[in-house]
């Protein structure tokens with residue numbers, strides 16, 4: 001709730017005040033090196049050739065000025081550095097104050113008029129935009145308001161980005177420039193934003209002292225500085241704090257002797273000066289006030305103040321370093337604002353940060369527009385598929401429970417055939433559903449698969465538990481059920497049957513007879529389509545198990561990974577897409593290998609050659625020969641190649657397995673082979689950079705490797721790999737890559753279990769159990785868990801350890817939240 005309010009506040013302010021902040025930022029950056037730029041532009045005006053002779057004293061300069069320019073000199077700035085011109089402000093005749101910015105430069109050695117400096121007017125205009133958008137009080141209110149907005153943006157931004165535990169600061173400040181599109185905008189906006197945040201806060205909090213008197217007074221009061229009675233500092237710039245406590249002297253006859261007063265100043269300034277600004281008396285009786293910088297001042301606003309009376313004596317002398325700390329800080333607000341307080345580095349940092357302001361504005365806008373577009377698209381989609389609100393009856397709910405994605409894909413295809421006939425439908429994973437949702441929908445079609453040993457898919461475990469409740473709350477609910485399974489398992493369609501029993505026990509009524517479908521059972525699917533047609537679905541196009549076709553890939557590389565191993569050979573294979581093959585997949589997806597006819601023929605020949613031929617064995621490969629084989633993809637699309645990790649299986653009589661044998665030794669480099677890439681949403685990784693625990697054994701490393709390659713590319717470094725095989729010496733597949741990840745920090749932690757490297761067998765589940773406290777901490781920090789590898793032995797044992805460490809319910813919850821996902825076989 002708080003997050004969403006702050007998020008709205010952040011973008012609302014961002015898209016409004018952001019525009020002004022961009023202007024203020026850029027103008028501020030332009031002024032960062034104003035002095036240096038003007039000096040370069042104005043050789044011969046702001047500087048003259050340095051001479052050996054001493055420069056004129058202020059009284060001689062004022063005399064020279066009065067001879068050449070009509071009016072009363074009001075301010076004079078002299079600098080100790082040889083060749084630096086004197087700078088003066090003159091009150092024109094008949095006026096009461098010096099014209100804003102109308103500085104005149106004089107040759108310090110002979111008082112010759114050098115004129116006005118080029119570019120000063122431009123910088124004055126930039127400064128006016130920076131301070132009040134060159135728009136008087138209205139502009140000042142706007143820039144002041146946007147300074148407050150900048151503070152709010154910084155604070156809300158920080159809150160929204162505050163790392164969840166455990167704090168991984170290095171990661172938090174790291175920029176991942178390899179990202180693309182919206183993710184890159186987000187990264188630039190949030191990570192760079194975090195870097196410049198202290199500078200923005202500093203600029204805003206000091207800048208506000210010029211915007212609001214109440215704010216300035218509050219800061220002054222906090223710092224213990226007496227609140228100035230009069231607003232406005234001398235127009236000569238710098239010395240912002242000098243305005244404080246200027247006594248108003250009444251004219252009292254005696255005129256100041258500038259020569260004597262200057263001598264008194266020179267004697268009083270303990271180290272001399274680098275720059276002195278003289279406020280010249282307007283009337284007889286008024287003293288001379290000098291603000292001066294020491295030869296090596298801590299910053300350009302560390303001004304000391306001296307007042308010299310008409311009697312030629314020092315009346316008051318305030319040294320900057322003698323001021324209380326609070327005063328010094330307050331009087332240094334300009335230096336803080338420009339970053340100069342921290343030296344040249346501070347100035348450059350502030351300039352860069354100010355220049356970056358448009359980047360935040362632009363990325364912020366792009367992110368905002370992107371969100372709007374997404375929302376609109378979602379609305380359009382909602383219109384296309386009317387939901388509860390505008391339909392007389394609630395839409396039909398299609399609920400799926402899937403491990404490998406088949407049930408999910410069939411649920412969507414069923415929905416499409418109903419929608420095509422105008423039947424409103426909603427599709428949802430059962431993970432998010434409870435009895436009230438089923439009751440609200442009234443009619444529910446379930447498409448569920450079975451996993452484990454007659455169990456629900458991982459993400460449906462919590463739902464299955466909710467359904468097992470005893471009460472009859474589902475009276476009035478009508479259901480249809482498509483149950484997917486595989487007849488080679490002992491508990492065919494086990495979960496579908498459990499679900500149906502629960503539905504009936506709780507009072508739900510079937511819409512039609514349940515359809516049980518074995519692998520790729522076309523006839524069962526036709527029955528399901530028939531059942532859908534009773535609800536109004538179109539019958540024209542036949543419902544298919546899959547819509548994608550196998551495509552051609554060329555075997556480009558193959559490596560035997562485990563020579564010398566006691567186990568079967570493991571091969572790393574790389575395939576390149578043939579022209580026309582749409583090579584698109586995500587980490588976690590599956591490549592279905594379609595065994596070529598020549599592989600079957602080759603095996604038949606081999607079998608015939610073995611004269612005796614075991615009849616039972618002989619028929620088995622022939623029967624299963626045509627069924628495609630699934631392999632977890634071990635690479636990411638950016639790799640350009642499809643990588644697989646294939647174990648060369650053997651029949652009990654020692655002959656190589658049909659598919660894996662062909663991949664391992666049968667096919668030659670350059671051969672074309674058919675694969676259908678199948679989305680496996682149930683094994684996709686988290687979108688964000690949450691921690692990831694990857695557990696697997698043997699060729700299960702394939703699926704984990706794809707995820708790790710993806711995470712490495714994204715710069716998501718909180719990864720923990722637990723991998724097991726037989727012997728480290730032979731079976732540590734992709735060892736160099738895994739150790740490389742560990743060295744580069746792509747793996748925060750690596751646990752290896754080589755079962756046969758010691759007396760006592762050690763497996764991944766043992767490693768996991770040893771690290772149970774860490775496992776809990778990672779899960780607490782939002783970690784997701786991916787398990788890839790053998791469904792017998794490894795997966796159930798790992799599951800048991802996870803349940804033991806986290807609790808069975810918590811594990812089911814994690815699965816429902818898509819944070820516990822498995823690709824096991």
Ligand SMILES: Cc1cc2nc3c(=O)[nH]c(=O)nc-3n(C[C@H](O)[C@H](O)[C@H](O)COP(=O)(O)O)c2cc1C
Pocket residue numbers: 401402403404405406407408448449450451452453454455457484485486487489490491492493494519791824825
């Ligand atoms: C590890 C594993 C265990 C399975 N266990 C069963 C089972 O006990 N009973 C069954 O009928 N099917 C079982 N199956 C087969 C699946 O239910 C079937 O392949 C289904 O089409 C998968 O659908 P899905 O991709 O939506 O998860 C199992 C599949 C796997 C990978």
